[in-house]
Amino acid sequence: MTYPLIVLPFVALTVVVTLSTLTRPRFRERMASSGLTALVLVGLTLVFDNIMIAVDLFSYPQEHLSGLKLGLAPIEDFAYPLCAAFLLPALYTLLTPRPLKDTV
Template sequence: MTYPLIVLPFGLLTVIVALSTLRRPHFGRRMAASAAAAVVLVALTAVFDNVMIVAGLFSYPAEHLTGVRIGLAPIEDFSYAVCAAFLVPAVYALLTPAMATTEPAP
């Protein structure tokens, strides 16, 4: 179960950073966009990981995995796509000055 342990810090970091943007403007809209991006990235990961595994480009030792798979791709592979979909916009929101993310008063 090595891969789940590798994924754990990335998942925790993603949750912490995403929640730290809770008070930033448009949190709900950002989370909805991140969720939509995550769905697309998971679909792409499912297709291309399975193709690459079938082609023999790489394999995963079973003793290092949870055993849950989507096709031939281990579920752990999908965590990086989901983390990226939520972490990148959250970091951007944190690096953008708060004044720049609000709309000007009428």
């Protein structure tokens, strides 16, 4: 089970960084947008990974997988689009300077 262990730090980082934006404005809107983006990316991953595996463009050593699959695609493949959908907007939010408040 090598691949699930490789994915774990990315998922943990995504959760920590995303939750660190909880106090930033428009958190709910960002989560809704990230969720919609995740659905699209997972759908695309589902279609194209299954096609590429079916035509034998690549394969995975079974001993390194968790054994869970969606079609032919190992479940581990879906962590990366999920992380991208949530981590990138969270990083952008954290790296965008907050507006200065008036000090009158």
